[in-house]
Amino acid sequence: MTTPVTQPTSRGSAVPRPDTSDAARATQPAPTTMPNTPGSAEPAIVVKEITKRYGRRTALDNVSLEVPQGSVLALLGPNGAGKTTLVRVLTTLIRPDQGRALVAGHDVVAEPEMVRGAIGLVGQHAAIDEYLTGRENLSLVGRLLRLDKTETRERVAAALETFALGDVADVPAAAYSGGLRRRLDVAVTLLANPAVIFLDEPTTGLDPASRQGLWTLIEQLVADGTTILLTTQYLDEADRLADTVAVIDRGRTIATGTPEDLKTRLGDDTVHIRLADPGDLPEATRTLGETGTITAVEHDEATLELSAPHGAALLPVALRRLDSRGVAVTAAEVRRPSLDDVFLALTGQPAAAATHPRAPVPNRRAHHHGGRSHP
Amino acid sequence: MTASTSSFTIRQSRAAHDALLLAWRNYKHHARVPSLIVFSMMTPLIFLLLFRYILGGSIVIPGVSYVDFLVPGVLVQAIAFGATQTGVGIAIDAGRGVTDRFRSLPISRSAVVAGRALVDTGRNAMVAAVVLGVGLLIGFRPDANPARLIAALGIALAFGYAFSWVAAFIGLTVRHAEAVHDAGFVWVIPLTFVSSALVSVDSMPAGVRWFANVNPVTSVADAVRALTLGDPAGDALIRSGAWIAALLLVFVPLAVRAYQRR
Numbered sequence: 041m042t043t044p045v046t047q048p049t050s051r052g053s054a055v056p057r058p059d060t061s062d063a064a065r066a067t068q069p070a071p072t073t074m075p076n077t078p079g080s081a082e083p084a085i086v087v088k089e090i091t092k093r094y095g096r097r098t099a100l101d102n103v104s105l106e107v108p109q110g111s112v113l114a115l116l117g118p119n120g121a122g123k124t125t126l127v128r129v130l131t132t133l134i135r136p137d138q139g140r141a142l143v144a145g146h147d148v149v150a151e152p153e154m155v156r157g158a159i160g161l162v163g164q165h166a167a168i169d170e171y172l173t174g175r176e177n178l179s180l181v182g183r184l185l186r187l188d189k190t191e192t193r194e195r196v197a198a199a200l201e202t203f204a205l206g207d208v209a210d211v212p213a214a215a216y217s218g219g220l221r222r223r224l225d226v227a228v229t230l231l232a233n234p235a236v237i238f239l240d241e242p243t244t245g246l247d248p249a250s251r252q253g254l255w256t257l258i259e260q261l262v263a264d265g266t267t268i269l270l271t272t273q274y275l276d277e278a279d280r281l282a283d284t285v286a287v288i289d290r291g292r293t294i295a296t297g298t299p300e301d302l303k304t305r306l307g308d309d310t311v312h313i314r315l316a317d318p319g320d321l322p323e324a325t326r327t328l329g330e331t332g333t334i335t336a337v338e339h340d341e342a343t344l345e346l347s348a349p350h351g352a353a354l355l356p357v358a359l360r361r362l363d364s365r366g367v368a369v370t371a372a373e374v375r376r377p378s379l380d381d382v383f384l385a386l387t388g389q390p391a392a393a394a395t396h397p398r399a400p401v402p403n404r405r406a407h408h409h410g411g412r413s414h415p
Numbered sequence: 416m417t418a419s420t421s422s423f424t425i426r427q428s429r430a431a432h433d434a435l436l437l438a439w440r441n442y443k444h445h446a447r448v449p450s451l452i453v454f455s456m457m458t459p460l461i462f463l464l465l466f467r468y469i470l471g472g473s474i475v476i477p478g479v480s481y482v483d484f485l486v487p488g489v490l491v492q493a494i495a496f497g498a499t500q501t502g503v504g505i506a507i508d509a510g511r512g513v514t515d516r517f518r519s520l521p522i523s524r525s526a527v528v529a530g531r532a533l534v535d536t537g538r539n540a541m542v543a544a545v546v547l548g549v550g551l552l553i554g555f556r557p558d559a560n561p562a563r564l565i566a567a568l569g570i571a572l573a574f575g576y577a578f579s580w581v582a583a584f585i586g587l588t589v590r591h592a593e594a595v596h597d598a599g600f601v602w603v604i605p606l607t608f609v610s611s612a613l614v615s616v617d618s619m620p621a622g623v624r625w626f627a628n629v630n631p632v633t634s635v636a637d638a639v640r641a642l643t644l645g646d647p648a649g650d651a652l653i654r655s656g657a658w659i660a661a662l663l664l665v666f667v668p669l670a671v672r673a674y675q676r677r
Contacts, residue, residue, distance in 0.1 A: 131519045156521040167516035171444045183436050184522050212447060
């Protein structure tokens, strides 16, 4: 099969990998036309009007979305927004109350076995057995997938090498660090060569290096044609990895689009500059106001807040200008739009206050950092 | 219907394959944490010594020495206690991500519970051996050939396996591991005490005696006692077999359903 010239992105490649263990993929209707042409392959995930209630609480409210084969969808939202519930529906762990969902062409309610044969799940808590060693964790799942002993041994050895777990392969996983556990967790998930992978907040609690490593891995998987649905609370993660971002709040998708779309809606970066002498404020405001790329200048005591489309580019310019006018600066910071800002832009209220509709909307400057809860 | 028969057979052999793999996993837990085994021996041994030397002096069972009456009863009680660990283990597992992993794999739905129940049955066999051994040291004198002894152990362990599924259902329904631990004893304590395991049913008041007589623990304790002491065991064996079959028929589907629903 030749690769069509119209292939939209490098991520769109759906070249099947050599593995044949995946019964579900084999039974998918064979594409009659070139599978890489947009629109010709059926989406890897189709969610149609899914609703899930727990008692009086509606965890998912009429959610619909599609994930094309070989692409990445990021579900972005705060804790309790319904991200994990949707992942649990799509991985056959719970049944929806209403609506329909297809994963790898199979209905999650009617054909859960076929879905399970096609997917991999990396949940919020590392799904490894602490009493077993890394090698034993991998072997157990390999054997449960009905690989024979030789094939299990080979794949396990390859996985240990790929994920740099060789040194700790025969140590019980209870002794692993958080990053090692996550790596083993992902290695176990990938043992089946799943066509569709669900990652539920995969980088929460990881150190920056582990986070970076996981991002690189996800990009490699997508390059090989794997479809990925990941949930995250971090805009930068969605920005880096996703072809499509679905923002979810209180069980509803409130916006869907490419990361660029969302950022356009979000508006600008903010740059905070703290002056050494509050008396310089009028001069500094005047100086920075002349910078063409600044969309707003606000000041508060000795701090100036500027809005600009590209804060990182603005910062050196602003500092040079202030310096040339003899204005001393003690601190400067660029802030990219955060999840709070997404919520502000999309719902008119910050995520943390979303459950208290009458709470006053805080000033945008009173920003908080991650880890809010949203029961 | 060859097609459906063969797919049934495949499903059964897959279920057994998966259950054995998961039993291996639980076996590894016990091998790496030997205290799991050591502590499972403690309660039965305390009961054995308590009833032999503290309470037993004032218990008179006509026609048999109390230690001969006691040891088969403590053995059955120990196995019932051991089976409650299936519920605790599954509840602890369910609180970790590993249960979601197993549930999202294309494996048999019953395998996780069956694997755990098999290992608890294996551990129960070790507990039974220790109870018998200590029993012999404190004066238990069985009157049985090896075949009858093996049959006695077999019926007791089969009962423990069935009880494991009851415990699994409770563990999957109650959810919190600590609560499961208590919930496990809430039903096992009356079942083992209001039975013929430690005392004669004949001494109980009428209403309680009725419960004790229909109690499966009584059937199994009677069967194990008859087999080890050389008495006719036919009636108690039939009642025990019927109870084991009934418990499995009811609680295997219930536990599998509860597991799928989590």
